[in-house]
């Protein structure tokens with residue numbers, strides 16, 4: 001048996017190499033998901049009274065589309081409900097990325113972007129983030145775009161997995177104008193936008209309604225297992241993606257859409273609680289880093305990721321270093337190199353873990369950052 005040749009373009013994720021084989025008792029700082037309970041409105045919505053559980057329209061449950069539209073300041077026909085934001089990304093790529101073209105993706109960036117580009121028959125081309133805090137650097141992105149005449153799509157992720165860096169309005173405006181001038185699909189993945197520390201970071205719709213924003217209930221609303229996400233944009237971009245999504249999965253599970261509707265209807269309280277949860281965890285992490293390693297750290301623009309500089313001697317083989325942390329220290333964390341060459345000098349720590357796990361995890365990691373006698 002031989003799988004289709006397009007599969008040969010997909011490399012196994014180094015994240016799996018770290019998380020598979022996690023020893024018992026290891027502190028999980030690798031997870032990219034909330035660890036707190038599914039908020040009550042969703043739990044109640046899943047206990048639905050007797051009645052059918054039928055299909056809903058391919059574009060999503062009408063009330064959920066309405067609620068998502070209101071949340072994003074969009075119209076209902078600008079909303080496509082998908083199976084996670086991943087379902088939105090897959091469908092947009094399949095619908096719009098012509099085989100043989102190029103897709104611009106951040107480096108470091110979410111591991112799925114290059115894979116989705118390859119599955120669409122395209123070649124991922126990376127653009128760097130700013131050298132200081134790994135934020136969107138419009139100048140750097142536009143240089144790559146200019147050198148890529150056969151680009152078909154550009155991906156932004158604000159705030160970023162794995163770095164937590166966002167972007168400012170001026171940078172977003174420049175990138176949006178350049179993509180619009182070339183008629184390129186600009187996708188802004190904003191799944192972490194509501195997990196911020198203080199001011200809500202800017203999003204693409206603050207500067208244009210020409211691109212497509214993708215998001216989901218997976219991070220801010222604490223419900224990755226529901227698998228409900230969406231794409232927001234001009235129906236001209238969404239209609240072909242709806243065709244792909246419809247043939248791939250028909251639609252997102254109906255009970256999951258009931259629960260997602262309940263979550264969005266209670267957004268103010270749920271998102272505020274999620275922010276309080278990550279702030280408490282961030283403070284535990286920052287205190288532990290200061291106590292154990294003397295480091296003073298500032299919170300990311302958003303997300304629950306801390307992109308921690310690695311000791312210089314770990315740069316040559318960050319995967320081996322992360323495996324030592326896992327097997328000797330009992331801490332699971334993801335080497336930045338898993339997200340691209342630009343992440344080589346860093347380790348992604350997820351602080352979605354409990355404050356106690358964070359304190360214990362940093363205590364265990366500390367000896368590996370201290371110069372050896």
Ligand SMILES: Cc1ncc(COP(=O)(O)O)c(C=O)c1O
Pocket residue numbers: 032083084085086087110157160161189191215216217218224227228229
């Ligand atoms: C940046 C980013 N985008 C998209 C996703 C996919 O999330 P979901 O499909 O659960 O919305 C993730 C998941 O970790 C992510 O980190």
